[in-house]
Amino acid sequence: MSIRNQLHVMVVDDMATSRGLIIQALEWMGIRNIDFATDGNTAFQRLASRPVHLVVSDFNMPGADGLTLLEGLRRNRTTQRIGFILVTGNADPAVLRRGQELGMNNYIKKPFSPEGLKTCIERVVGKL
Amino acid sequence: MSLMITDDFRDSFFQECEDLLEAMNDGFRLMAENQHEIETVHAVFRAVHSIKGGAGAFGLDALVAFAHHFETGLDKLRAGKLDLDDTVLGLFQRCGDHLADLVGSARDEVDMDAASSAQLHGELDAIIGTVVQDDPDDAPDFQPAGLDLDLLFAPAPGGRYRILFEPWAELFRSGNDPAMLLRNLGRLGTLSARLNTDHVPPLSELECTRPHLQWELILETDETAETIADTFEFVDGLCRLEIAESATGETVRPGGCNSMPDAPTGEADATGPDTVTHGEQTQPIARTNDSKRASAATIRVDLERVDKLINLVGELVIKEAMLSQSISKIALPSENEVSVGLDSLKQLAGEIQEGVMAIRAQPVKPMFQRMSRIVREAAVATGKRVRLMTQGEHTEVDKTVLERLVDPLTHMIRNAVDHGLEDPQTRSAAGKPEEGTVILSAAHRSGRVMIDISDDGGGINRAKVRKLAEDKGLISPDADLGPAEIDNLLFLPGFSSKDEVSALSGRGVGLDVARSEVQALGGRVSITSNPGEGTTFSISLPLTLAVLEGMVIEVAGQTMVVPITAVQETLQPRTAEIHAIGQDGRVVTNRDRLVPIVDLGAIFGFRPPPETLDNHVLLLVETDNGRHCALIVDGIQDQRQVVIKSLESNYGHVNGVAAATILGDGRIALIIDPDGIIRDATGPIGGDFQLHAAR
Structure with missing residues (x-):
């Protein structure tokens, strides 16, 4: 069984358009198990009870932003091993540094191509 | 292989942009009213940033470039490096307007004049100062961190265990200490313990050599159940021990373990990690300002459906x-x-x-937001200071009505700023604040939607209006006009009370056009004005374009429908109340007023006007601003709701007919347009005051 069949991914983005684009790209890669949440808090609640392998989250969201979600995941025993990819518009060095400190697995700058996202994910989980 | 970005996503992006622009404008309004918090600035920043992010995905470079610059300015404000004064807010508002324009032109795929972008760009530069470009060396040398997939796909070890531990007497006798066992257990993860003393007997019955205590333990650990059991290896057989894996989410959670950090948005009242320690379920953290948006689950549906x-x-x-x-x-x-x-x-x-x-x-709010932009632009063009206040922006109106209301409302708003409000000098001389106020309000009233546009200006200068109308030959110099009638002259085609054509009114559109647009929606416009205090334009609209409350009447064997909103009263006139006037005109006396009589049968060519009205009924109808007319009908059948079927789309426009409907017996009946009929029968100014003059 290839990784893409087994991998469970959660997409977190408050914007329907960018969420849709990420999900579309994941489907294109052949990833079957895709869930999504529209804000950091909801994502965290869901992940705490049903962890996934990889979270692809936007940074810029109302309420809890991407890094707040990452911090929450790393703090909690059941979710601390979840892979985390941050989607960011600015790739602000300060944000990336904080992400690194919190144990972010990778990041991708917007706009991105499906191929770009695939490479980004493969760096984390290996060849899909 | 590449992926096509479908039109669906494009559409959803532009729909989302509308929402984001609305959020942005909401933020600016709060800032203008000085009621903003730091979260307001964050929200505006997020909106612009999200537009930029989406635009990037669709390769809308002009939009991305401007949004990026705008965002940089907002970031400066967000970081507290910029004071929000009127100049800055004004610039941001204009940038917001420009962003909306860019979104619109991207959606419609038309090119925008780059000059306005460049100018705002320059103005933003002035307040931002030189931006330190992101130094690539400054970015952390980020190495992607791979995941150990074997671990990832292995059955997740650990989790939560519920452990029941009841030491027996033998355990103590062999020198074991429960406290030590628990401490060792605690090293495996996070442990919470509860001592169950239910089995402890009253003191009088207590046997000091028999233990009565029981611990209920919850352990969060990565270790397996075997490892946990190993902790109790030396007391095996000396105690009751039950280890069970507990499903996540239904256990008592040890302090701080299952909580999110505070959102970094500075919401001081958001509940922090400490409050999420007990209870069966973790509380949702930050109370979001978007609670309204989040709670109202919505779907987007094609309007055609x-x-x-x-x-x-x-x-x-x-x-x-x-x-x-x-x-x-x-x-x-x-x-x-x-x-x-x-x-x-x-x-x-x-x-x-x-x-x-x-x-x-749909709520009128987005349209009202568009109007605040119109006010800003009109204020700049006229050199006046104007504040727009909106009321009842959650009032809902039919989508089509709303869309078609934009033009007339825009015109009336411009009119209020341009003609309604005085210039700052005149205002201060009159003891008013220099800043003029325009109030835009919406409300539901007796089955209709009322939209009022009020200004606190000088009111209508009636002497001037009258003179202009005379000069233009719209009224005769000896016409006897009341104040309301003079006010209504503003609606005459070709009337412009401004001495010179201003930048705003140079569009060749008069209030008459605005009014006929409202009328085409089944609406009415009226004016009230008080000298020195201001002018109010009131628009009254039907709630829907689909049904209409109508009076079903009969004329020369034909069934027709008159909108009930137009009908004032029905009369069975006595002959003495009918007066002949002119060649073949007739008027009826009603409440000390002469009302022209119009025969519906003759208007539509069904029959010649009847000689006497003995067997007929007069329907006294009123259109805008007190224009009256008595319609001759043969009988009244019913009053009921009728479904409006457009005549234009099925046949063509007929003067005096608003639409058609299908009656219970399957026949088609025309819905008459009283305003059109009065215009046809009595000329553009209408009956009443011409008759006043003639009297």
Whole structure:
């Protein structure tokens, strides 16, 4: 069984358009198990009870932003091993540094191509 | 292989942009009213940033470039490096307007003049100062961190265990210490312990050598159940020990372990990690400002589907009416099952119709936001200081009505700023604040939507208006006009009270056009004005364009419908009240007023006007601003709700006819347009005051 069949991914983005684009790209890669949440808090609640392998989250969201979600995941025993990819518009060095400190697995700058996202994910989980 | 970005995503992006621009404008309004918090600035920043992010995905470079610059300015404000004064806010608002324009031109795929972008760009530069470009070396040398997939796909070890531990007497006798065991257990993860003392007997019955205590433990650990059991290796057989894996989410959580950090948005009142320690479920953290948006689950539906549904429901209502009519012809006993069933069917059809129509209803808020931009632009163009206040922006109006209201409302708002408000000097001389106020309000009133545009300006200068109308030959110099009649002269085609054509009114559109646009929607416009205090334009609109409360009348064997909103009263006139006037004109005396009589039969060419009105009824109708007219009809049949079927789309426009409907017997009836009829019959100014003059 290839990784893409087994991998469970959660997409977190408050914007329907960018969420849709990420999900579309994941489907294109052949990833079957895709869930999504529209804000950091909801994502965290869901992940705490049903962890996934990889979270692809936007940074810029109302309420809890991407890094707040990452911090929450790393703090909690059941979710601390979840892979985390941050989607960011600015790739602000300060944000990336904080992400690194919190144990972010990778990041991708917007706009991105499906191929770009695939490479980004493969760096984390290996060849899909 | 590449992926096509579908039109669906494009559409959803632009729809989302609308919401984001609305959020942005909400933020600016709070800032203008000085009621903003730091979260307001964050929200505006997020909106612009999200637009930029989406635009990037679609390769909308001009939009991305401007949004990026705008965002940089907002970031400066967000970081507290910029004071929010009127200049800065004004610039941000103009940038917001420009962003909306860019979104619009991207959506419609038209090119925008780059000059305005460049100018705002320059102004932003001035407040931002030189931006330190992101130094690539400054970025952390980020190495992606791979995941150990074997670990990832292995059955997740650990988790939560519920452990019951009850030491027996033997355990103590062999020198073991429960406290030590628990401490060792605690090293495996996070442990919470509860001592159960339920089995401890009263002191009088206590046997000091027999233990009565029981611990209920919850352990969060990565270790397996075997490792946990190993902790108790030396006390095996000396205690009761039960280890069970507990499902996540239903255990008592040890402090701080299962919580999110505070959102970094500075919401001081958001609940922090500490409050999430107990209870069966973790509390949702930050109270979001978007709670309204989050709680209202919505779907986007193609408007065509809704309209089709509305049409079908209309047909249903008509079929129901036809069925009622055929059943009424059969002599059925009263209270029979058929009639009772039909009644509930009728009620249901009505409720479905109301429900479907409500789908088309939308709050006026986005339109009001557009108007605040119109006010800003008009203020700049006229050199006046103007504040727009909005009320009742959650009032809902039919989507089409809303869309078609934009133009007339824009015109009236411009008019209020341009002609309504005085210049700052005049205002201070009159003891008013230099900043003028325009209030835009919406409300539901007796089955209609009322939209008022009020200014606190000088009111209508009636002497000037009258003189202009005379100069332009619109009225005769000896006409006897009341104040309201003079005010209504503003609506005459070709009337412009401004001495010179200003930048704003140079568009060749007068209030008359604005009014006829409102009328085309079945609406009415009226003016009230008080010298020195201001002017109010009131627009009254139907809630829907799909149904109409109408009076079903008969003229020369034809069935027609008159909108009930236009009907003031019905008269059975005595001959003495009818007066001949001119060649073949007739008027009727009603409440000390002379009202011109118009024969509907003759207007539509059904028959010549009747000699006497003995066998006829007069329908006194009123259109805008007190224009009256008495329509001769042969009889009144009914008053009921009728489904509006457009005549334009099925046949063509007919003067004096607003639309058509299908009656219960399947026949088509024309819905008359009283305003059109009065215009045709009495000329553009209408009856009353010409008659006043003639009297």
